[in-house]
């Protein structure tokens with residue numbers, strides 16, 4: 001039995017296989033419509049979500065399975081003090097697979113150590129969000145056709161952004177991928193990420209200037225400044241509008257650059273960009289569902 005807590009638990013060969021399965025699901029959805037008949041997915045969400053929870057649920061329904069779960073800690077026995085370990089043991093009696101989001105880093109790992117069914121990390125604090133990375137990878141692969149030789153700009157909250165940390169971990173394994181980290185000084189990418197890139201000889205640069213970085217980018221990955229990760233409201237208010245992508249700021253971008261965002265967006269991408277052919281963030285939402293379908297099949301060992 002296998003869980004998914006960190007994107008690095010998947011080899012690049014397994015990522016290729018998930019992408020191939022997702023591509024096949026997109027092309028032949030009817031082939032997959034009953035693959036999980038009789039199986040149940042439990043969505044245990046201790047933190048708010050629209051995309052991740054609903055796409056996991058849609059994924060399981062489209063595989064012919066069923067779904068149970070909760071969407072906030074207050075409606076579960078966590079509100080009465082139940083531990084994550086006991087919750088995982090309990091839900092193992094009802095379901096075949098768990099998708100868990102939790103504000104505390106490491107909570108899904110604890111769940112996986114106590115559950116008797118696979119556990120998927122659906123986001124743990126500022127740590128990891130591997131299934132968002134699966135959505136990001138499928139988007140890049142379908143839009144660009146490859147991962148090698150891309151220059152990837154990551155913009156916004158690079159300190160707390162779990163989607164950013166997981167995406168860097170996944171992309172650094174491909175050939176000649178370069179990173180450009182664009183953030184205010186207060187939300188810079190953590191030193192441990194830079195140290196490990198340096199150690200492996202992976203090229204990266206840091207800047208506060210989005211427009212200056214724009215011309216060299218193949219991918220621009222925008223992120224939200226996350227109010228929920230700040231201890232200080234004043235600091236959040238000061239930083240929240242650091243980067244707002246507008247049509248004017250895109251003037252220096254490549255014609256085939258792709259704009260991704262894990263969403264939700266607040267105002268960091270102007271809605272005027274939504275119809276730009278480079279905007280991929282709503283396709284990314286859809287692709288997330290297909291990758292979650294592929295992942296459920298893999299973890300449940302469904303042929």
Ligand code: CP
Nearest residue numbers: 049050051052262263
């Ligand atoms: N991208 C993402 O994790 O969105 P939700 O918070 O809506 O699940």
